[in-house]
Amino acid sequence: MIKIGGIRVPMREEPVQKRIKNFRSVPLGYTKKEAVAEAQRCILCMNAPCVVHCPVRMDVLGMVRKIAERYFKEAFLKIKEDNPIPAVAGRVCPQETQCECVCPLGQTGDGNGINIGKLEAFVADWAMENGVKEEFRIEERPEKVAVIGSGPSGISCAVDLRKFGYRVTVFEALHMAGGVLRYGIPAFRLPRNILDYEISTLTERGVQIKINRIVGQNVEFRDLRQEFDAIFIGTGAGAPRFMKIEGERLKGVYSANEFLIRINLMKAYDFPEYDTPIVCGERVGVIGAGNVTMDAARCALRLGAKDVHILYRRTKKESPARDEEIQHALEEGIVLHELINPTRLLGDENGWVKEVNLIRMKLGEPDSSGRPRPIPIEGSEFTMKLDTVVEAIGTEPNRLFLDRTPELETTRWGTIKVDEDLMSNIEGVFAGGDAITGGATVILALGDGRRAAKSIHEYISRRKE
Amino acid sequence: MGHFEGRRGDRVKHTIVRKETLSAENYLIEVTAPLVAEKYQPGQFVIIRLHGKGERVPLTVADVNSKKGTIVLVFQVVGKTTKELSTFQVGDTVIDCVGPLGNPSEIRKFGRVICVGGGTGVACLYPVIRALADAGNEVISIIGARTESSLLLEDEIRKISAEIYISTDDGSKGRHGLVTDVLEELIKKYKKSGGIDRVITIGPPVMMKAVADLTRPPGIRTIASLNTIVVDGSGMCGSCRVFVNGEMKLVCVSGPEFDAHKVHFEDVISRLTMFEEKEAQAMAYYEGKDTL
Numbered sequence: 201m202i203k204i205g206g207i208r209v210p211m212r213e214e215p216v217q218k219r220i221k222n223f224r225s226v227p228l229g230y231t232k233k234e235a236v237a238e239a240q241r242c243i244l245c246m247n248a249p250c251v252v253h254c255p256v257r258m259d260v261l262g263m264v265r266k267i268a269e270r271y272f273k274e275a276f277l278k279i280k281e282d283n284p285i286p287a288v289a290g291r292v293c294p295q296e297t298q299c300e301c302v303c304p305l306g307q308t309g310d311g312n313g314i315n316i317g318k319l320e321a322f323v324a325d326w327a328m329e330n331g332v333k334e335e336f337r338i339e340e341r342p343e344k345v346a347v348i349g350s351g352p353s354g355i356s357c358a359v360d361l362r363k364f365g366y367r368v369t370v371f372e373a374l375h376m377a378g379g380v381l382r383y384g385i386p387a388f389r390l391p392r393n394i395l396d397y398e399i400s401t402l403t404e405r406g407v408q409i410k411i412n413r414i415v416g417q418n419v420e421f422r423d424l425r426q427e428f429d430a431i432f433i434g435t436g437a438g439a440p441r442f443m444k445i446e447g448e449r450l451k452g453v454y455s456a457n458e459f460l461i462r463i464n465l466m467k468a469y470d471f472p473e474y475d476t477p478i479v480c481g482e483r484v485g486v487i488g489a490g491n492v493t494m495d496a497a498r499c500a501l502r503l504g505a506k507d508v509h510i511l512y513r514r515t516k517k518e519s520p521a522r523d524e525e526i527q528h529a530l531e532e533g534i535v536l537h538e539l540i541n542p543t544r545l546l547g548d549e550n551g552w553v554k555e556v557n558l559i560r561m562k563l564g565e566p567d568s569s570g571r572p573r574p575i576p577i578e579g580s581e582f583t584m585k586l587d588t589v590v591e592a593i594g595t596e597p598n599r600l601f602l603d604r605t606p607e608l609e610t611t612r613w614g615t616i617k618v619d620e621d622l623m624s625n626i627e628g629v630f631a632g633g634d635a636i637t638g639g640a641t642v643i644l645a646l647g648d649g650r651r652a653a654k655s656i657h658e659y660i661s662r663r664k665e
Numbered sequence: 666m667g668h669f670e671g672r673r674g675d676r677v678k679h680t681i682v683r684k685e686t687l688s689a690e691n692y693l694i695e696v697t698a699p700l701v702a703e704k705y706q707p708g709q710f711v712i713i714r715l716h717g718k719g720e721r722v723p724l725t726v727a728d729v730n731s732k733k734g735t736i737v738l739v740f741q742v743v744g745k746t747t748k749e750l751s752t753f754q755v756g757d758t759v760i761d762c763v764g765p766l767g768n769p770s771e772i773r774k775f776g777r778v779i780c781v782g783g784g785t786g787v788a789c790l791y792p793v794i795r796a797l798a799d800a801g802n803e804v805i806s807i808i809g810a811r812t813e814s815s816l817l818l819e820d821e822i823r824k825i826s827a828e829i830y831i832s833t834d835d836g837s838k839g840r841h842g843l844v845t846d847v848l849e850e851l852i853k854k855y856k857k858s859g860g861i862d863r864v865i866t867i868g869p870p871v872m873m874k875a876v877a878d879l880t881r882p883p884g885i886r887t888i889a890s891l892n893t894i895v896v897d898g899s900g901m902c903g904s905c906r907v908f909v910n911g912e913m914k915l916v917c918v919s920g921p922e923f924d925a926h927k928v929h930f931e932d933v934i935s936r937l938t939m940f941e942e943k944e945a946q947a948m949a950y951y952e953g954k955d956t957l
Binding site: 271373374375383411413415417418419438439440442446447449451452454455457458461462466467471472473474475476477478479550551598599600 | 677700701714715718719720721745746760761762763764765766818886896897900901902903904906907912917920929934935936938939940942943944946947950951
């Protein structure tokens, strides 16, 4: 029976008490029946705002319609046209600010819009389980393109370049491909088998991935320029930002990057079966309130922390994290402290962090980010006992590559300058993703990768004429 | 540029082609790593991972053979990973060997340079000494170890140094004492005859701190190569952060060499112990499993 409108088919989730002890996926995914029921709620708007508002213009409406008709394969092929890694995007996109929020069924703000993210993940998972793949014929071209970085923008650029027929080599600095999807996003949000599968579809198509290659360090950028007809830079924003307050030298203080790399890339949660250690105390403070903050906080809980505190200088309303992540974190017992800011970290006699000085904040006029500026309230200082502190206040483009490539023009924020075709100041060298935005979303990076692939194709074709 | 070629999906094989036991706790292995061998310059390091469950550990490059595409690594057994690596034999492979990482040493003609090395730092210092000697410097080497049998590369260093001094903690070889005892005397000795143009020190941070404390009053330019805990080695994790003149620097991006007089060594020493307990746990787990 088709039921248009109505309330969302609830997503089954791993129960809180169980999930805080492991790194398995929290959402359990829709069954076929649930997915169909959810899709059948769609009222099939003529103007499809969900498509219009998607940064890669993925045919959301087409996908939902096909799922409603139980044509899962067609639904999958529809989304694959615009999104090379739907199983990932379905799980990490901020749907509530992109597509689900413009769904007429969710206009009242009750979170009742079509559950697009979960349907996307459902369809992608279904295709993976049933061996359904997007088929395209590749007409080989002789030109070679280098892609620097195997994160979201690099992946989407590489896939599209392959579709055009170019010989594509991806250079990855770490020992595994995936970029931020690999080192940044925990398995309980993005299971590793799904990430591995999405990346394997690249290599199956003939994209060559070279790991342990750090361009600017052990691979020269000028060598790449000689060997390749075009280059795409998708180096992301992988350098940690520190608050630059006293006490960051103490033991027990991590950047979110270090904390998450140890866990996600190195599997420190399986220590000592895996060699990489992590020290996580009982009272953990995570500074910030973005997705990375939520990830680090939830990881700390899973490592056995008793109390996990998020320390945020604004309020929950201003948090850039996905609603689902905040909700999951709070359900799991993580405390979100609003309007406080650390001013100093204090250590014990052995050099371990033991407490943090904080100051209360109030919200002022909007700042350059459009969010109200947090202002310290004088005389409101207090301390909190913590034995682990994770700084998750954002990242910035890695200087390692940029400093050694001075010919590449950057902005004063350290992002690479590009024109509307995503070409940098160097001819044939393109860039996209966090490397040009300074830190945004997976889906925007995917969009950039696609746009850059198109520009590279035009550039190479133009040059051949 | 052959290393851009190769079949898709393939990993470079890092095979051990030579292995030597240098002492009870020090080993030397020669590993195939063509990219590192091609690009390596003195002062740089590599990160290796033994297998799929391995951690990323920074290791010292003592030599390279760019023709053969191999590198020589010297390591001391200090924890689980180095213990396990010491059991690897010729023909075995390690899954990853990435590098060279960090910045090369500044090599030019300085004049009289004293190179002070301790422990496995001596192995790291060796290519630096050679490059300095090749650049026309008068290199005086001071190398130290706990005991005679753990002294590294003595003959090799003797060959390329203008002078060599040895010290051991137990007096079993050379001077009974610390490398800094020798350094102190040399500073006095050369005070009148043209002085010392540069000191380079690689070894345990406590030793490098002592070296810096000796050369600070006479104002001898001193460079220390820091061996912090490193995870990715490419500026991503911030684990290797050190404070130089009060400013936060990453060893893997701005180092590993820094002005020793400006490094806050207390933090370097303290932060190295962050995972001590875990390291002991890993070792116990490994040894327990080993006997199964």
